[in-house]
Amino acid sequence: MNVQGDWIRWGEAWQQQPSVDIDWLRRRVSRKLWRMRLTVTLELLLNAVAVWQTWRLIAHPGVELRWKLWAACAMLLVLTMQILFLQARRGTWRASGNDPGDLLQLTARRTIAGIRMARVNAGGLALLIVVTLLVAAPELTPEHWQHDARLRSLILLQCALNLPIVVLGFVGCAWYIRRQRGRLRDVQALLRECED
Amino acid sequence: MRQGEFDALLRAHAGLLSRIAASYEADAALRDDLLQDIALALWQALPRWRGEAPLKAFVARIAHNRGATHVIGQMRRSPVGALSEHLVDLKHGPVEYAQLEQRRRCLQDAVRQLPLGLRQAVTLALEGFSHAEIAETLGIRMNSVAVRLNRAKGALAAVLGEGA
Numbered sequence: 001m002n003v004q005g006d007w008i009r010w011g012e013a014w015q016q017q018p019s020v021d022i023d024w025l026r027r028r029v030s031r032k033l034w035r036m037r038l039t040v041t042l043e044l045l046l047n048a049v050a051v052w053q054t055w056r057l058i059a060h061p062g063v064e065l066r067w068k069l070w071a072a073c074a075m076l077l078v079l080t081m082q083i084l085f086l087q088a089r090r091g092t093w094r095a096s097g098n099d100p101g102d103l104l105q106l107t108a109r110r111t112i113a114g115i116r117m118a119r120v121n122a123g124g125l126a127l128l129i130v131v132t133l134l135v136a137a138p139e140l141t142p143e144h145w146q147h148d149a150r151l152r153s154l155i156l157l158q159c160a161l162n163l164p165i166v167v168l169g170f171v172g173c174a175w176y177i178r179r180q181r182g183r184l185r186d187v188q189a190l191l192r193e194c195e196d
Numbered sequence: 197m198r199q200g201e202f203d204a205l206l207r208a209h210a211g212l213l214s215r216i217a218a219s220y221e222a223d224a225a226l227r228d229d230l231l232q233d234i235a236l237a238l239w240q241a242l243p244r245w246r247g248e249a250p251l252k253a254f255v256a257r258i259a260h261n262r263g264a265t266h267v268i269g270q271m272r273r274s275p276v277g278a279l280s281e282h283l284v285d286l287k288h289g290p291v292e293y294a295q296l297e298q299r300r301r302c303l304q305d306a307v308r309q310l311p312l313g314l315r316q317a318v319t320l321a322l323e324g325f326s327h328a329e330i331a332e333t334l335g336i337r338m339n340s341v342a343v344r345l346n347r348a349k350g351a352l353a354a355v356l357g358e359g360a
Contacts, residue, residue: 006349006353007321007322007345007349010303010322010352011321011322011323011324013299013300013303014215014300014303014307014319014322014323015211015215015322015323015324016300017211017214017215017218017300017304020210020211020213020214020231022203022206022207022210025206025210025231025232025235026202026203026206026235028228028232028235029232029235029236029239032232032236033236033239101334101335101336102335103261103264103265104264104265107265107268183268186267186268187268190264190267190268190312193311193312193313
């Protein structure tokens with residue numbers, strides 16, 4: 001069998017593969033598009049609620065100045081995070097237009113950006129904790145909460161609610177960074193395969 | 197882009213898309229997911245198509261790009277992948293179908309075992325693309341296409357148990 005003959009024979013067998021149910025595919029694509037839109041809308045909505053809550057704290061006349069400063073810091077953090085998230089997602093809305101090698105390089109750049117984002121996330125969370133502890137420092141001294149049952153239960157409640165979130169946040173970031181590093185290694189291996 | 201135009205495009209290239217998806221993923225459920233991703237990418241990319249390349253080459257390029265990203269961390273090299281329930285073949289009887297199916301699966305598995313660069317060139321060659329069209333679609337030189345196809349042919353023949 002000559003070279004061209006092999007390709008023709010294999011091509012015939014290859015093209016005899018069954019096709020796909022287009023109606024099913026179209027329904028699935030439509031659902032996925034709606035899910036993507038819904039995810040972004042929810043994220044924006046949740047951040048808008050967070051900004052609105054911090055703004056309420058800033059504008060409330062009965063709130064101490066230091067807590068207003070805390071609210072301003074939190075608002076700045078939420079807005080910065082949202083801008084960074086939208087920037088990171090910007091590339092994923094566009095479908096690939098260039099060749100696979102370019103796309104793999106783009107994927108590698110996105111993966112590196114994802115690692116940076118996770119670091120920013122962990123840093124932002126750490127910053128928020130430090131700012132919160134600094135602002136709340138006067139209430140956290142033992143002489144304050146030892147003689148104030150209401151303050152004591154409030155601190156306990158805050159710890160019970162926020163500690164798991166903080167731990168989960170840091171663990172999540174560490175897991176994501178580890179996963180993205182593995183992904184980056186895979187992308188680089190594929191890039192080498194493509195260049196061969 | 198109108199829904200009707202997209203439907204027509206999917207119908208015209210359904211075979212090409214499912215075969216490219218099959219060259220990247222052996223697992224039926226993951227292959228369905230990949231097909232959805234490819235279709236979604238097409239829906240997003242088509243408004244940018246200006247007719248500078250043939251539509252079939254454009255569709256193949258988008259599918260391969262999506263396939264390449266799918267490979268990262270997702271590739272399964274199962275020797276016996278079950279057929280998706282969404283795949284349809286009404287042309288053949290049961291015995292003929294079984295024989296054809298065995299040949300297809302052997303070829304699919306052999307193609308999936310190729311390194312990414314060779315696999316992309318091979319799937320396009322099997323779809324009937326010329327060397328120039330493969331070079332254009334993959335963004336490589338024509339002589340690289342010839343080298344890749346030559347290397348792939350040897351590998352395919354070895355896996356399929358045929359003398360190269």
